[in-house]
Amino acid sequence: MCGIFGYCSFLQEKDRKTVCDILVNGLARQEYRGYDSAGIGIDGDKPGEMYFFKEVGKVAGLRKKIAESDVDTSKTFISQVSIAHTRWATHGPPSVVNCHPLKSDPDAHFIVVHNGIVTNAVALRLVLQKRGYKFESETDTEAAAILTKYIYDSQTGKKPTFTELVKQVLHELEGSFAFVFKSSHYPNEVVTARRGSPLLIGVKTEKKLKVDFVDVEFAGPESDAKSNSALAPPTSPSGLLAPPSNPGMLRSQSRAFMSEDGLPQPIEFFIASDAAAIIEHTKRVLYLEDDDIAHISGGELHIHRLRRNEEGGAPQAQHRTIETLEIELAEIMKGKFDHFMQKEIYEQPESVVNTMRGRVNFDQARITLGGLRAYLNIIRRGRRIVFCACGTSYHSAIATRAIFEELTEIPVSVELASDFLDRKTPIFRDDVCVFVSQSGETADTILALRYCLERGALCVGVVNTVGSTISRETHCGVHINAGPEIGVASTKAYTSQYIALLMVALQLSEDRISLTERRNQIIQGLHALPGQIKRVLDGDKGFQELATGVLANQRSLLLMGRGYQYATCLEGALKIKEISYMHSEGILAGELKHGPLALIDENMPVIIVMTQDSLYPKVQSAYAQITARKAAPIIICNEEDEGIPKGCQTIRVPSTVDCLQGLLNIIPLQLLSYHLAVKNGFDVDFPRNLAKSVTTE
């Protein structure tokens, strides 16, 4: 949801075409996050001048617009700063005027790109309008751009540094966001900051960096300017209209960027919301923390804090590590596949192995999750386990709830993060709260996590993205190691989350001798799983035929099952509605008589999941009820099941242990939804109105 990209080059001759290509490619790599317009802001021909290119729709359209423009693309820059953005409309529809970067004024003294939401934008807009400032867009972002100019213009005497200025702006903003600021007053400088929305900075140098961290420069007490509101009446002596006091920075050097001979060295910085946009340039990255303000200028990167190190608060890290990314560009490229979603579905035989790698010892039937080792006893002593998640991640928790209860004998509840917060659910110190999230950046899940942290519960993350907010803010957790997932419709993350949760349950129960046989059976099942997933994928042609045949022109599709397969139905229905825009509902077969049966007749398409587990007879009864009402369901059943009535349309899958069967059953549904979307010509990887990473409530 929204993507930020910034590019700063220092003492490296770059022509404008190269700069534009780097920006547009940076946006293209983040397309999967979801957006509806895209824009860039670059240096113009004259000092202080800026050029903008903005387009509604795809990044490809923006690229075309730039190529067709008559700006001099051969103009070169020794040092430059440029910023870019993909916008997912929240305040005002997708349009060129609402597209980022947003300007503070027609002369673009300050320009801003922004992810997230400024919740007090309406109040800021009113105050600034009263003071004569004109707005041209409907966005909350423009309020931040204009506020920056207002604060700058209001300062008499010595003007603040760019960092001090942005710090004053951020003190006025409420909400959760990531920002990048560029200004004609501060040529070749950029300031970027985050609160609640991810940001990372890639660093590329020819020489090796001297050290692999950047010191954090903590502000002194007097720069904690919340009380010195910029919006205080202009006459207020303490307002920012008064000359700025010395902010009392404790300056220390940005040691990582010093060259050995003391001379400035050529360097490039890449700012992005996602590592996928940086990886093709450099693997050396630094993740910003909430309330970090990074200032890039003269080839140096300095990290400041918005607030001073609070007395009595938890000690804050004194530096930010420059980490080495482990993902490869190939992992985020489509390769031989037509779409990322298709590639990710086909990756599952490997991604499930990566989730288990180094954690499952098949010979000794033992599970070792390094990230949980120190916390196992606390979890076992917990009064209950509360799962919190959204979308597909929520379904993975539903899918594993029963095995958790069976193996741990601890009561388990599964919560949609938004509803959990709406209800202000009681949470206690002896609760164990598990936050499941592919991205680790979903706003509702993060808010639920912070709510539980405040109440003293043990917070465990099950996350795909290393370095994400949830991964960092939880006490402990498990990375699912599924590799980057780009398609908005989550597929391989689901199967990996499912396995990661199952491994947690298995490890928690390792002290229960009575469950040894059950555990061994499941671990053997896990061993066979990758090969079985491959077998299901081999049947893809048949799923394509269903999508282009019996299901081709349907408006609605019901999926029903019970027990472990309820989650399969919910997740299958979500996939179908997300990308093929067909109405689809996952129904618990046990609830059929209490309502859904009214929908059934010969015209209602149904898929029933009837793989063989202890609930098989009950699902057979559901099958009888719907066929008695003339439905002709497609049956997902086991390969060797001979009890299926002749003449029925079937999807055959290999048999496995009951609690693993959902991992195989979901794959035909993922592929079915994919083929339905392709058949209808829909944009599989970027479905309308949806975003991969939902960073606003």
Ligand code: UD1
């Ligand atoms: C870790 C290393 C892995 C290495 C292995 C070798 C990382 C990210 N993983 O894997 O590269 O091969 O040791 O022993 O460096 N965590 C949270 N919240 C979450 C997810 C994880 O706090 O949502 C914490 C864990 O508690 C742990 C750390 O992050 O302290 C790494 O977790 P994970 O990658 O799952 O650990 P390992 O599998 O041991």
Ligand code: BG6
């Ligand atoms: C969005 C995505 O809605 O967020 C879904 O489109 C995803 O695919 C959901 O399941 C939750 O995201 P995450 O990253 O917290 O698992």
